Amino acid sequence: MPLQLQPNLAEPGHRYFRDFTPGDDFYEALIDTHRELSDEQSQLLNAKLILLLANQVGDIAVLKEALRIAREGV
Amino acid sequence: MATYTYPTFPYRAPNDLMQGAPQRKPLVIIGAGPVGLAAAIDARLQGLEVLLFDEEDSVSFGSRAVCYAKRALEILDRLGVGDVVVNQGVSWNVGRTFLREEEVYRFNLVPDAGHKRPGMINLQQYHLEEALVNRATELGADLRWNYKVVGVMPLADGARVSVETPDGAFEIEADWLIVADGARSNVRRQLGLDIEGHVFKDRFLIADVVMKADYPAERWFWFDPPFHPNQSVLLHKQSDNVWRIDFQLGWDADPEEEKKPENILPRVKAMLGDDREFTLEWASIYTFQCRRMKNFRHGHLLFAGDAAHQVSPFGARGANSGFQDTDDLLWKLALVIKGLAPEALLDTYDTDRVYAADENIRNSTRSTDFITPKSAVSKLFRNAALELARSQPFARKLVNSGRLSVPAFLVHSALNTSDTEPFEGDMVPGAPLDDAPVRVAGADGWLLDQLGNRFVLLAFADSVEAVDTALPGLRAQAAALAGAALPVQTLLVTAHAGNEPAGLATLHDRDGLLAQRLDARPGTCYLVRPDQHVAARWRSFDVSAVRAALARATAQIGSETVAA
Numbered sequence: 001m002p003l004q005l006q007p008n009l010a011e012p013g014h015r016y017f018r019d020f021t022p023g024d025d026f027y028e029a030l031i032d033t034h035r036e037l038s039d040e041q042s043q044l045l046n047a048k049l050i051l052l053l054a055n056q057v058g059d060i061a062v063l064k065e066a067l068r069i070a071r072e073g074v
Numbered sequence: 075m076a077t078y079t080y081p082t083f084p085y086r087a088p089n090d091l092m093q094g095a096p097q098r099k100p101l102v103i104i105g106a107g108p109v110g111l112a113a114a115i116d117a118r119l120q121g122l123e124v125l126l127f128d129e130e131d132s133v134s135f136g137s138r139a140v141c142y143a144k145r146a147l148e149i150l151d152r153l154g155v156g157d158v159v160v161n162q163g164v165s166w167n168v169g170r171t172f173l174r175e176e177e178v179y180r181f182n183l184v185p186d187a188g189h190k191r192p193g194m195i196n197l198q199q200y201h202l203e204e205a206l207v208n209r210a211t212e213l214g215a216d217l218r219w220n221y222k223v224v225g226v227m228p229l230a231d232g233a234r235v236s237v238e239t240p241d242g243a244f245e246i247e248a249d250w251l252i253v254a255d256g257a258r259s260n261v262r263r264q265l266g267l268d269i270e271g272h273v274f275k276d277r278f279l280i281a282d283v284v285m286k287a288d289y290p291a292e293r294w295f296w297f298d299p300p301f302h303p304n305q306s307v308l309l310h311k312q313s314d315n316v317w318r319i320d321f322q323l324g325w326d327a328d329p330e331e332e333k334k335p336e337n338i339l340p341r342v343k344a345m346l347g348d349d350r351e352f353t354l355e356w357a358s359i360y361t362f363q364c365r366r367m368k369n370f371r372h373g374h375l376l377f378a379g380d381a382a383h384q385v386s387p388f389g390a391r392g393a394n395s396g397f398q399d400t401d402d403l404l405w406k407l408a409l410v411i412k413g414l415a416p417e418a419l420l421d422t423y424d425t426d427r428v429y430a431a432d433e434n435i436r437n438s439t440r441s442t443d444f445i446t447p448k449s450a451v452s453k454l455f456r457n458a459a460l461e462l463a464r465s466q467p468f469a470r471k472l473v474n475s476g477r478l479s480v481p482a483f484l485v486h487s488a489l490n491t492s493d494t495e496p497f498e499g500d501m502v503p504g505a506p507l508d509d510a511p512v513r514v515a516g517a518d519g520w521l522l523d524q525l526g527n528r529f530v531l532l533a534f535a536d537s538v539e540a541v542d543t544a545l546p547g548l549r550a551q552a553a554a555l556a557g558a559a560l561p562v563q564t565l566l567v568t569a570h571a572g573n574e575p576a577g578l579a580t581l582h583d584r585d586g587l588l589a590q591r592l593d594a595r596p597g598t599c600y601l602v603r604p605d606q607h608v609a610a611r612w613r614s615f616d617v618s619a620v621r622a623a624l625a626r627a628t629a630q631i632g633s634e635t636v637a638a
Binding site for chain 2: 006020034037042046
């Protein structure tokens with residue numbers, strides 16, 4: 001399965017009337033998770049989050065594609 | 075002000091209202107901003123006597139609210155000022171977002187054709203208010219300028235209002251009081267009613283600039299532009315060659331210093347990037363809050379617009395949601411005043427508009443958090459999303475430079491009758507009905523112009539000839555529905571053109587878009603509220619189901635009474 005680069009966020013069972021809502025729901029939850037953390041703590045949280053999500057994705061070819069895109073322009 | 079001459083509205087001495095004071099009126103409105111004026115117009119359209127007090131005698135100073143969204147324009151159409159406002163305003167649909175100098179994301183508010191109104195128009199608030207004053211006056215609303223409300227005392231069955239005028243003070247009573255006196259609502263403060271939320275620690279500069287420019291009529295938003303590093307800038311076109319430029323300044327900016335023209339002009343010059351001539355018409359430094367009152371109904375006091383709720387300006391959800399307040403409120407209030415619905419109907423103004431306010435606050439807070447990140451990690455994610463958005467479609471959806479005002483789907487409204495048969499699409503009970511082109515009486519028109527101010531039953535058939543097979547009983551019942559104390563007007567919608575059958579108003583769905591947007595088939599019926607929201611829908615016509623849904627939509631029966 002290729003890396004999904006189209007909008008793909010949704011909460012199962014939730015009905016959306018606006019296409020920006022699922023992305024905004026996630027983004028808010030992401031930023032909220034960092035609330036009250038120091039920069040160093042936030043970095044640790046982000047690292048743990050990447051490892052969790054990588055395991056969820058599973059397919060190392062897909063992960064390598066994501067790593068490549070993330071590295072671009074940095 | 076170079077481009078606009080402020081009108082002065084005539085002051086009338088209060089002699090007539092002082093006689094036998096306190097007099098009693100059915101409906102008094104406080105505040106002649108866009109929301110109070112819309113309420114006054116709507117009240118007149120519903121046949122209500124209305125008296126409005128405003129402490130000034132002109133329209134709002136400065137351009138202030140500028141963006142009026144499609145749904146607000148549809149409401150203004152119903153109020154009879156849509157054309158005036160749209161013809162004077164600048165229509166636009168496309169918004170572009172830039173990171174530094176590069177475009178990273180673009181949206182189109184109304185990507186599909188077949189809607190009367192564009193996604194948004196830009197028009198200075200004073201132009202809009204002047205149009206609303208003219209319309210309210212034409213309809214016989216009693217507008218009193220230089221009448222300052224200095225006190226409100228809630229009564230069990232109304233309110234007592236203390237008013238000061240140049241010719242002395244008086245008291246007056248109202249059965250119902252609509253409070254639309256703005257964000258700093260004196261009435262709300264005087265009554266000690268809570269409004270809760272939070273202030274954002276940022277300052278913004280609005281500069282209205284008059285210049286000749288050939289930029290397209292689009293919303294342009296920059297993150298970190300070279301002419302204003304590390305901050306955001308927003309550009310909007312208004313009418314009369316006036317351009318709105320909105321600079322983020324940061325919390326540490328000194329508002330008194332920033333307000334000085336010698337500090338504003340270099341910012342504008344840097345942005346324009348050339349030597350074009352411009353004049354500064356109006357400037358303002360602002361901060362903002364996102365907050366709302368716990369309840370919008372307090373007995374016989376009904377709070378609307380900024381008095382009840384405030385949002386950050388990113389998304390144009392302030393004035394637009396105020397129009398939606400009055401859209402929701404006035405038909406309900408009219409039914410209650412006329413004795414056709416119980417007061418409980420007004421509790422749904424509270425629940426449904428509080429629900430909508432929360433949605434507006436949520437969306438504008440999210441935009442603000444994206445535009446002005448509150449922590450290093452929040453800024454890091456913001457910049458990562460912007461970087462990815464250059465090449466990755468998924469990231470463009472995350473870029474939030476403002477989620478522009480769209481109406482709430484009131485899916486939890488107690489006035490909705492739940493579907494009992496499957497429908498595709500979004501026109502669920504509680505939805506603001508989509509517009510569509512129709513033919514009516516041999517001429518091109520729009521669906522929403524046929525709706526509003528009363529309950530309407532849209533009934534679908536292939537053709538006029540097929541009405542009795544698609545909708546058995548409809549022709550026999552339509553007159554009774556229309557003649558009831560609480561009338562429902564039936565509109566037959568046909569896929570094919572044909573002669574109107576006797577006694578049944580007919581719309582021809584000329585492009586098939588109406589049936590498509592409503593997922594309608596022959597036999598499908600939609601009950602539409604006076605504010606153009608869906609109350610109920612079925613796959614066949616059943617007059618008892620229509621009556622039950624009507625009773626539900628007017629709070630005459632509870633949710634447990636009607637099941638199928």
